[in-house]
Amino acid sequence: MADVGRIAGVSAMTVSRALKGKSYIAKDTLERILAAVDQLGYVLDQSAGSLSSRRSGFIAAIVPSIDNSNFADTARGITDTLAQTSMQLLLGYTNYSVEREEELIESMLRRRPEGIILTGGKHTSKARVLLANAGIPVIETWDVPENPVDAVVGFSNTDAMEALVDSLVAQGYSRFGFITGSEASDTRGHQRHIGFDRALSRHGLTSNRVVAIEAVPIRMSHGGEAIRALLERYPDTDVAICVSDLPAFGAIMECKRMGLVVPRDIAIAGFGDYEIASISEPGITTVNVDSYGIGAQAAGQMIAMLENRGTAATITTSYHMLHRGST
Amino acid sequence: MADVGRIAGVSAMTVSRALKGKSYIAKDTLERILAAVDQLGYVLDQSAGSLSSRRSGFIAAIVPSIDNSNFADTARGITDTLAQTSMQLLLGYTNYSVEREEELIESMLRRRPEGIILTGGKHTSKARVLLANAGIPVIETWDVPENPVDAVVGFSNTDAMEALVDSLVAQGYSRFGFITGSEASDTRGHQRHIGFDRALSRHGLTSNRVVAIEAVPIRMSHGGEAIRALLERYPDTDVAICVSDLPAFGAIMECKRMGLVVPRDIAIAGFGDYEIASISEPGITTVNVDSYGIGAQAAGQMIAMLENRGTAATITTSYHMLHRGST
DNA sequence: CTGTTAGCGCGTTCAC
DNA sequence: GTGAACGCGCTAACAG
Numbered sequence: 220m221a222d223v224g225r226i227a228g229v230s231a232m233t234v235s236r237a238l239k240g241k242s243y244i245a246k247d248t249l250e251r252i253l254a255a256v257d258q259l260g261y262v263l264d265q266s267a268g269s270l271s272s273r274r275s276g277f278i279a280a281i282v283p284s285i286d287n288s289n290f291a292d293t294a295r296g297i298t299d300t301l302a303q304t305s306m307q308l309l310l311g312y313t314n315y316s317v318e319r320e321e322e323l324i325e326s327m328l329r330r331r332p333e334g335i336i337l338t339g340g341k342h343t344s345k346a347r348v349l350l351a352n353a354g355i356p357v358i359e360t361w362d363v364p365e366n367p368v369d370a371v372v373g374f375s376n377t378d379a380m381e382a383l384v385d386s387l388v389a390q391g392y393s394r395f396g397f398i399t400g401s402e403a404s405d406t407r408g409h410q411r412h413i414g415f416d417r418a419l420s421r422h423g424l425t426s427n428r429v430v431a432i433e434a435v436p437i438r439m440s441h442g443g444e445a446i447r448a449l450l451e452r453y454p455d456t457d458v459a460i461c462v463s464d465l466p467a468f469g470a471i472m473e474c475k476r477m478g479l480v481v482p483r484d485i486a487i488a489g490f491g492d493y494e495i496a497s498i499s500e501p502g503i504t505t506v507n508v509d510s511y512g513i514g515a516q517a518a519g520q521m522i523a524m525l526e527n528r529g530t531a532a533t534i535t536t537s538y539h540m541l542h543r544g545s546t
Numbered sequence: 547m548a549d550v551g552r553i554a555g556v557s558a559m560t561v562s563r564a565l566k567g568k569s570y571i572a573k574d575t576l577e578r579i580l581a582a583v584d585q586l587g588y589v590l591d592q593s594a595g596s597l598s599s600r601r602s603g604f605i606a607a608i609v610p611s612i613d614n615s616n617f618a619d620t621a622r623g624i625t626d627t628l629a630q631t632s633m634q635l636l637l638g639y640t641n642y643s644v645e646r647e648e649e650l651i652e653s654m655l656r657r658r659p660e661g662i663i664l665t666g667g668k669h670t671s672k673a674r675v676l677l678a679n680a681g682i683p684v685i686e687t688w689d690v691p692e693n694p695v696d697a698v699v700g701f702s703n704t705d706a707m708e709a710l711v712d713s714l715v716a717q718g719y720s721r722f723g724f725i726t727g728s729e730a731s732d733t734r735g736h737q738r739h740i741g742f743d744r745a746l747s748r749h750g751l752t753s754n755r756v757v758a759i760e761a762v763p764i765r766m767s768h769g770g771e772a773i774r775a776l777l778e779r780y781p782d783t784d785v786a787i788c789v790s791d792l793p794a795f796g797a798i799m800e801c802k803r804m805g806l807v808v809p810r811d812i813a814i815a816g817f818g819d820y821e822i823a824s825i826s827e828p829g830i831t832t833v834n835v836d837s838y839g840i841g842a843q844a845a846g847q848m849i850a851m852l853e854n855r856g857t858a859a860t861i862t863t864s865y866h867m868l869h870r871g872s873t
Numbered sequence: 874c875t876g877t878t879a880g881c882g883c884g885t886t887c888a889c
Numbered sequence: 890g891t892g893a894a895c896g897c898g899c900t901a902a903c904a905g
Contacts, residue, residue, distance in 0.1 A: 242875095265899090266602060266899090272881085275593060295612065295613060439822065498767060557893080559892060563891085592883090597881090599897085600897070
């Protein structure tokens with residue numbers, strides 16, 4: 220930067236101001252500086268800048284998996300919204316492990332992010348301490364935790380699943396199966412299971428037709444295994460709800476291979492409204508949860524909090540049922 | 547850090563050494579330091595550290611989209627491999643725009659990454675200048691560019707598509723259609739199209755049955771539109787190759803809706819071996835391209851280059867045909 | 874509109 | 890094994 224200044228015949232400070240674009244600089248001074256920047260191929264060193272200004276320009280975000288279009292959409296929502304500011308996203312994924320989350324939080328805090336966006340409300344106690352000490356806005360997403368760290372942008376997975384069950388009961392189904400993954404790891408899956416149970420008991424139905432695949436995350440292929448297991452144990456099941464559209468799709472395809480017709484022989488529903496749910500034939504009945512909007516709103520709330528415009532609000536995001544051919 | 551030192555009764559320097567874990571520290575000194583760190587909830591400030599050590603600990607990676615499981619897998623491969631080191635991934639996506647890539651490169655270079663991993667070999671000239679000036683290892687992936695910037699980890703999309711066409715010709719198909727997206731943006735799609743043309747002319751076949759959807763990126767739903775357009779214009783097409791499995795799946799589902807049986811009435815092949823290709827019924831004939839391995843090998847090569855163990859090598863990654871029920 | 878001074882929080886280097 | 894001095898490249902604060 221000093222080099223640039225030398226060539227342009229100004230001090231480093233003026234170069235700094237010119238490159239920030241926030242202060243008034245004489246037009247010809249600015250031109251000389253930009254010419255020098257071009258000539259040298261100079262690129263600002265933001266790590267030095269952050270040290271001095273005490274603003275890193277980072278927002279950290281941690282999702283369970285990027286290999287899942289719901290969370291990828293959330294990450295996109297965050298990035299796109301952050302693009303309006305000069306903030307940069309520092310993204311990490313936990314593979315659904317709170318221990319890994321703790322490590323990630325620590326390693327990200329070393330970069331002094333100005334805010335941090337997490338998925339869900341389950342964290343190790345050390346993670347909570349780290350977050351508290353960091354003194355930065357924390358936003359938990361994809362859930363409405365009972366004891367939020369700070370702000371929240373999400374929806375009740377329990378309620379959403381209850382609504383799905385209600386609508387299927389209304390359709391006339393009564394022998395419900397549930398296909399899920401490792402609930403110890405996937406807390407949102409666990410919440411959905413709770414919603415499933417609750418809704419069923421409200422309707423006076425039983426709910427022990429459950430297949431839990433102990434794999435993290437649950438994939439399309441697991442849906443196939445699971446539906447076989449479910450139908451073997453409970454052959455009279457008339458509808459199987461899957462914890463996400465991915466296993467739901469796998470289940471539907473497996474049914475096809477088994478010679479069963481969905482939904483005539485067995486109805487199948489998913490959760491999340493992944494693209495496949497609308498494209499698959501039959502289409503998959505599911506719950507749309509606005510994955511992109513969760514990210515966009517979380518980033519928006521973060522920006523507000525950083526500008527002292529917002530406080531630790533809880534923003535509830537919308538979801539809606541999508542009835543398609545699979546039920 | 548000075549605070550920690552004060553509590554532990556040592557200098558900040560000793561704290562720094564203790565936290566790095568590379569130097570010898572008396573056992574009880576170390577314990578006192580760790581206790582103080584715990585007590586204060588101290589977290590290292592890596593931005594200050596990088597400024598001083600002139601090592602940011604960042605590797606930048608830029609992919610076209612994270613909302614695509616192939617590139618998400620590559621990102622996972624990079625992260626997982628980097629986890630062996632203390633490097634952190636700085637991830638960005640371009641939405642298939644070289645202009646956006648240029649912006650991203652510049653904003654990432656401000657963080658002084660120690661290396662940068664790009665997708666493909668097409669960059670703006672300014673981007674090339676920025677990369678050259680940065681003086682860090684650059685790895686281009688997912689392709690084998692004619693004029694690589696530095697190292698390369700990828701495969702020839704042209705060759706891979708040629709191999710797919712060859713195998714379908716061997717299966718007896720002769721009236722080939724091609725479904726693709728915006729080739730101006732998706733250079734790998736463009737390469738595949740070239741391979742398609744080349745292979746067909748080698749076999750003395752024509753190749754004008756092409757539907758290009760001008761959307762970026764091409765999604766499942768576009769496959770449906772495209773197959774309709776293709777069959778309307780060229781009703782005698784016997785096999786449609788899609789630029790990726792996503793539109794291939796959309797096309798298969800649309801055929802089902804149109805009452806066509808795949809592959810009896812029309813065969814369909816994809817590219818990329820997304821999970822859906824193996825789960826879908828029928829399974830989708832496709833080319834597996836080791837998306838995760840591209841990331842893992844790129845990161846491995848990056849580590850080697852940073853340790854001066856490797857030079858600007860070109861690593862060719864493997865691909866293989868997967869014949870499934872759709873052809 | 875521009876320059877000077879000081880210091881951000883570490884790690885490098887050298888000393889002991 | 891530990892400490893002191895110094896500087897990384899930039900920007901805040903103040904001056905003019």
